[in-house]
Amino acid sequence: MSDALRVVLLEDDPLQAEDHADKIRQWHPEGGFDPEVVPTESQFRARLERGDWDGAGQPDAFILDVMVPWAAPSPRMPPPPPDVVDGGYFRAGIRCAQMVRGHFSSEPRPAIALLTVLDRSGIDVPPGTRYFGKEGALNDLKRWLESLRDRSDFRRPGL
Amino acid sequence: MLEAVLGIRGLADLGECAKAVARRTSAMGVCVWELAPTHQAHIAPVGERKLAVLASWFVSGRRAWKLSRLVEGALTGDAILAGEPRVAQLEAGREPLDWREAAMPSHAYVVPFTFKDDNGTPGEPGAVTAYFDRSPSETDRAILRDAATAFPVVFAAVADRPALLAVDMTAERLGKLDMGTSVASVEDVTAALADIAEQLAARLRCQDALIVLNQAPGREAPDWLRVSNGATTPTPEADRGLLEWVLRNGSPAWFPNLRHAEKNEGAVRARYLSVDIDVRKLTGLGAPAELVLGARQFRSEPVLSWLAVPITLGTEVLGAVRCCLAVSEPTHFSEREQWTLQLVAEVLAHFWKGWVQAGRLEGVISQVLALNSTAQVRLAHRVGLAEYNVAELLSTDANLPELLDEALQRVEELVPRATNTSIRALDRSDPHGRFLEFVCVRSAEWRKGTEAEIRARRYRRFEVDQPQATSLGQLVVRRGAPLRVDSVHEPPPGLACTPTFSSTYAMACVPIRLGDLVLGVLDLRSTNEPFSDLDIRAGESVAAQLGFYFGLAEAFLSQEKRLAEDQQMVEDLVHQLASPLRAAAGALARVDRTLRGQDETVAGITGEIAEATVTELEAASRRQARDLRVATRLVERAAKTARTAKLFRELADPRRPVACNPIAISESYLKTLIRQTLDEARLITAKDRQLRFVPRTGRIPPVWFDPDQLEQCLGQLVDNARKYAYTGTMVLVETTRSGDGGVSMTVHSTGTPLAEVDVAKYKRRGWRGPDAAFVTAEGQGIGLFIVDRVVEANGGTLVVAPAGDVTRVTVQMPRVP
Numbered sequence: 001m002s003d004a005l006r007v008v009l010l011e012d013d014p015l016q017a018e019d020h021a022d023k024i025r026q027w028h029p030e031g032g033f034d035p036e037v038v039p040t041e042s043q044f045r046a047r048l049e050r051g052d053w054d055g056a057g058q059p060d061a062f063i064l065d066v067m068v069p070w071a072a073p074s075p076r077m078p079p080p081p082p083d084v085v086d087g088g089y090f091r092a093g094i095r096c097a098q099m100v101r102g103h104f105s106s107e108p109r110p111a112i113a114l115l116t117v118l119d120r121s122g123i124d125v126p127p128g129t130r131y132f133g134k135e136g137a138l139n140d141l142k143r144w145l146e147s148l149r150d151r152s153d154f155r156r157p158g159l
Numbered sequence: 160m161l162e163a164v165l166g167i168r169g170l171a172d173l174g175e176c177a178k179a180v181a182r183r184t185s186a187m188g189v190c191v192w193e194l195a196p197t198h199q200a201h202i203a204p205v206g207e208r209k210l211a212v213l214a215s216w217f218v219s220g221r222r223a224w225k226l227s228r229l230v231e232g233a234l235t236g237d238a239i240l241a242g243e244p245r246v247a248q249l250e251a252g253r254e255p256l257d258w259r260e261a262a263m264p265s266h267a268y269v270v271p272f273t274f275k276d277d278n279g280t281p282g283e284p285g286a287v288t289a290y291f292d293r294s295p296s297e298t299d300r301a302i303l304r305d306a307a308t309a310f311p312v313v314f315a316a317v318a319d320r321p322a323l324l325a326v327d328m329t330a331e332r333l334g335k336l337d338m339g340t341s342v343a344s345v346e347d348v349t350a351a352l353a354d355i356a357e358q359l360a361a362r363l364r365c366q367d368a369l370i371v372l373n374q375a376p377g378r379e380a381p382d383w384l385r386v387s388n389g390a391t392t393p394t395p396e397a398d399r400g401l402l403e404w405v406l407r408n409g410s411p412a413w414f415p416n417l418r419h420a421e422k423n424e425g426a427v428r429a430r431y432l433s434v435d436i437d438v439r440k441l442t443g444l445g446a447p448a449e450l451v452l453g454a455r456q457f458r459s460e461p462v463l464s465w466l467a468v469p470i471t472l473g474t475e476v477l478g479a480v481r482c483c484l485a486v487s488e489p490t491h492f493s494e495r496e497q498w499t500l501q502l503v504a505e506v507l508a509h510f511w512k513g514w515v516q517a518g519r520l521e522g523v524i525s526q527v528l529a530l531n532s533t534a535q536v537r538l539a540h541r542v543g544l545a546e547y548n549v550a551e552l553l554s555t556d557a558n559l560p561e562l563l564d565e566a567l568q569r570v571e572e573l574v575p576r577a578t579n580t581s582i583r584a585l586d587r588s589d590p591h592g593r594f595l596e597f598v599c600v601r602s603a604e605w606r607k608g609t610e611a612e613i614r615a616r617r618y619r620r621f622e623v624d625q626p627q628a629t630s631l632g633q634l635v636v637r638r639g640a641p642l643r644v645d646s647v648h649e650p651p652p653g654l655a656c657t658p659t660f661s662s663t664y665a666m667a668c669v670p671i672r673l674g675d676l677v678l679g680v681l682d683l684r685s686t687n688e689p690f691s692d693l694d695i696r697a698g699e700s701v702a703a704q705l706g707f708y709f710g711l712a713e714a715f716l717s718q719e720k721r722l723a724e725d726q727q728m729v730e731d732l733v734h735q736l737a738s739p740l741r742a743a744a745g746a747l748a749r750v751d752r753t754l755r756g757q758d759e760t761v762a763g764i765t766g767e768i769a770e771a772t773v774t775e776l777e778a779a780s781r782r783q784a785r786d787l788r789v790a791t792r793l794v795e796r797a798a799k800t801a802r803t804a805k806l807f808r809e810l811a812d813p814r815r816p817v818a819c820n821p822i823a824i825s826e827s828y829l830k831t832l833i834r835q836t837l838d839e840a841r842l843i844t845a846k847d848r849q850l851r852f853v854p855r856t857g858r859i860p861p862v863w864f865d866p867d868q869l870e871q872c873l874g875q876l877v878d879n880a881r882k883y884a885y886t887g888t889m890v891l892v893e894t895t896r897s898g899d900g901g902v903s904m905t906v907h908s909t910g911t912p913l914a915e916v917d918v919a920k921y922k923r924r925g926w927r928g929p930d931a932a933f934v935t936a937e938g939q940g941i942g943l944f945i946v947d948r949v950v951e952a953n954g955g956t957l958v959v960a961p962a963g964d965v966t967r968v969t970v971q972m973p974r975v976p
Contacts, residue, residue: 014845070933073911
C-alpha cells in the first residue's frame with residue numbers, strides 16, 4: 001500500500017475540483033499526495049457511513065468546500081435528511097466536518113480543513129478544523145499538507 | 160347597503176357588483192335587471208358553477224318587454240308592479256336564463272327597485288333576481304333587499320360610461336405605480352394624481368378638479384400633496400375654509416353657489432389651527448400639518464358650484480377630491496357626478512393606504528435594522544393604540560393582549576353603554592368562515608380582583624361553540640357591514656341570538672376589515688338599551704384601526720421576508736462571482752510565478768540545454784497553458800454571472816421598461832451562437848456527468864431580437880438545463896420556424912422535474928423548484944425571471960412545458976418587421 005498522504009476533497013465545481021486535485025498531486029510529484037474528489041454531500045455521507053474510509057482506507061486529511069449541493073441531479077436522488085432540508089447547501093461542508101469529527105473518535109484522527117471563498121467571519125468553523133480561504137491560500141494549504149505528511153502519527157494503521 | 164356593492168375597487172361593470180352580492184348569499188346566481196329598453200341588462204353568474212353564460216348585451220325594446228313579462232309573469236307575478244320583494248317557485252321551461260351547465264334552480268327571489276335619473280326623477284323599474292336551489296333564507300333576503308337599494312345608483316353610474324371611465328382610469332393610473340418591490344416616488348404619485356385631476360375635470364365637465372392628500376411620512380415633499388388639473392381655482396380663502404370643513408367632518412360638501420356658501424359658511428372658514436389636532440391625527444406626522452394652497456386666483460365667473468368628497472379610510476380622512484363648476488346659474492352636481500367623485504375617492508383611499516403603508520414600512524425597517532431590532536418604534540402610530548417593540552411583535556404575539564385590550568378600552572370610552580365587548584378572529588382557512596376563537600373579552604362582570612386576574616380574564620383563547628359562531632358575527636362577516644340587534648328577546652327572523660352573558664339586552668357587531676377582507680368581528684353588548692348609529696360608527700372606527708394594524712403587521716412581515724430573500728440572493732451572487740474569480744486569480748498568479756522561474760532558468764543557461772531541463776520546461780509550459788485555460792473559463796463564468804446580476808438589477812424594478820435594441824438576427828448568427836453556448840456549457844460540465852450538448856438547427860428566417868439579450872437568454876436556458884440534467888442525458892437546442900413567421904428556439908433536457916403546478920411560478924423572482932437547491936449550489940431563482948422579461952420586451956414569449964422528467968423551454972422570437 002502506498003504511503004502517500006490520502007486527501008479527500010469535497011468540491012462540487014468540476015473545474016476547481018480538477019484544478020485543486022492536480023495542484024495537490026503536483027506539490028509532491030513522487031506520489032506523496034493522493035487526492036480523491038467527492039462532489040456532493042450525499043456521496044460524502046454515504047461513503048463515510050458505509051465505512052469506505054475506515055481502517056486501512058482512512059484518509060489523512062479532509063479538505064471541504066462549504067457550499068456544496070446535496071446530490072447530483074438524478075431520478076434516484078437520495079432524499080435529503082431533515083438537517084439538510086433545514087440547513088440547505090450553504091453549510092454542507094460544515095456538516096461534513098462535524099460528521100468526520102464524530103466518526104473518527106479514536107487516534108489517529110484525520111485532519112480537517114475548510115477551503116472556501118466565504119470569509120471566515122461568515123461561517124462557524126467547527127473546533128479542530130482549519131480554515132483556508134480559496135483566495136491565495138493554496139500555498140498555506142500546501143504547507144499544511146506537507147506538515148501532515150511529515151508527522152508520523154498520520155501514517156495509516158499498519159504502515 | 161351600498162358598501163356591499165361598492166366594496167369592489169376599480170368597479171368594472173354591473174356584473175362584478177352582482178357577483179359581489181351573490182358571494183354574500185347562498186344563491187346560485189344573481190341577476191340584475193334594468194328594464195328600460197335603452198339600458199343594459201347584466202347577468203352575473205357565480206364563478207365556479209358557471210350558471211349563466213350570458214354576460215351583457217344591449218336589450219332591444221322588444222326583448223326588454225319580453226324579459227319584463229318573463230320576470231313579472233314567470234318569476235314574480237306582480238312583484239315589480241307591486242314594488243314588493245317576492246319569492247317565486249320556478250318551473251322548468253319557464254326560465255329565461257340559460258342554465259346549460261348547472262342544475263335548474265327551484266326558487267327565485269326578486270327584489271324590485273326603481274331607477275332614477277340624474278335629477279332624481281323615478282324612471283323604469285328594475286330588479287335584483289337571485290336563484291336558489293331551495294327557499295332563500297331570511298339572511299339572503301335581507302342582503303338582497305339591501306343590494307337592491309344600491310343598484311339604482313350604480314346603474315346611474317354605469318349608464319353613463321364616460322363617468323365610470325373616470326373611475327377605471329383612476330384605478331388603472333394608480334395601479335401602474337408599483338407598490339410591491341419598491342415604493343413609488345413622490346414625483347410619480349404627483350404625476351399620476353395630476354392626470355387623474357385632469358381626467359376628472361374633463362369627465363365631469365368641471366372648471367377645476369383638485370386632489371388634496373396628506374403626505375406619507377419620511378418623504379421630502381410638502382406636508383400635503385395638492386394636485387389640480389391646472390385650470391382656474393377659486394380663491395384660496397374659500398377653498399381653504401370649505402376644504403377644512405370637508406376634512407374635519409369627513410362627509411361630502413356640496414355648494415351650488417360658492418359665493419353664497421362663503422357668506423354663510425363663515426364660521427366654517429375658521430383658521431386652520433382650529434383643526435390642527437384632527438389633522439395631526441390624520442397625517443400621523445406627529446406635528447401640525449400645513450395645508451398648502453395655490454396662489455392662483457379665481458377670476459371671473461359669476462357663480463361657482465363646488466363639490467368636495469373626502470378620501471376616507473374607515474373614519475379617517477386622508478384628504479379630499481374637489482370639483483368646481485363655473486356656470487351662469489346655480490346648479491347641483493348630478494347624482495352620477497357625485498357618485499363618480501365618491502368612487503374616485505374610494506380608489507384614491509385604497510391607493511393612499513398602500514402608499515403610506517409602504518412608506519412607513521421603509522422607515523420602520525430601516526430603524527429596526529439600524530438599531531439591531533431592539534428599536535422601540537411607533538409601529539402603530541397611525542393606529543394610535545400603543546407603542547410596540549417590533550422584534551417582539553413579529554416574533555411572538557406578546558403585545559397582542561395589550562393591543563386588543565386597548566382597542567376594547569377605546570370602545571368602552573366611546574360607547575359607554577357597551578358593558579361587554581369582545582374581539583373574535585375569523586378562521587381564514589375555514590371555508591365556512593367560522594370563528595377560530597375569542598381573542599379578547601372585556602366585561603363589566605369581570606372587573607373584580609387584582610390587575611393580573613383581570614387581565615387573565617380579559618384575554619382568553621378558547622373555542623367558540625357553534626351556535627355563537629353561526630349567529631350574528633357570521634352574518635356580519637358575510638355582509639362585511641355592521642349589524643345590530645336592538646333586543647335579543649326579539650331578534651330578527653332567522654337570526655339565532657345566543658348571547659354570551661345572560662344580562663345581554665342588545666347586541667352590535669362590526670366587522671374588522673382590511674379592504675374587502677374580513678378578519679374578524681368586534682362584538683358590543685349592552686345590558687339595558689339598544690345601540691345608536693353613533694355607537695356603531697365608534698365601533699367601526701376602532702375596528703378599522705385594528706384592521707389597519709393587522710394589515711400593517713402582515714405587510715411588515717412580508718417586507719421583512721423579502722428583505723431576507725434579497726440579502727440571501729446577494730450573498731449567493733457574491734459567492735458565484737467570488738468563487739471563480741478568486742480561483743482564476745490564483746491560477747494566474749501561479750502562471751506568473753512559473754514564468755518568472757522559467758525566465759531565471761533560461762537566463763542561467765549558458766551552454767547546451769540538458770534534456771532534463773527541456774522536459775521540465777515543457778512540463779511547466781503545459782501547466783501554464785492549463786492554468787490559463789482554467790482561469791479563462793472561470794473568468795468567463797464570473798463575467799456571465801456578473802452580467803446576469805446586472806440585468807437582474809435592471810429588471811427587478813418593474814416600473815422601468817426593459818431597454819432592448821432589437822436587430823435582424825440571421826440564421827447563421829443564431830446557429831453560431833447556439834454552437835458557442837453549447838460548447839461553453841460542455842467545458843464547464845464535469846466529465847463524469849456525461850452530458851451531451853446537441854444543436855438541431857434547420858432552415859429558419861431571420862428574427863428580430865436584441866443580440867446581447869438573446870445570448871443572455873440562451874446562455875441562461877442552457878445553463879439551467881446543464882445544472883438540472885441527469886447524468887448521461889442530452890441537452891438539445893432546437894430551432895424551428897413558427898407559424899407566425901418567427902422562430903421557436905427550444906431547449907430540451909431530462910432532469911430534475913419541474914412540476915406542472917409550478918410552471919406558473921417560474922416568472923417569480925427568487926423562485927426555485929423544490930429540489931433545485933438540493934442538486935446545485937448555483938442559482939438564485941432569477942434566471943427564468945430574467946429570460947421571461949427580456950423575451951417579453953423583445954416582443955416574444957417564453958413557454959415552459961414540463962412533462963415528467965423532460966422539460967422543454969421555448970423562446971418564441973418575432974419575425975423581422
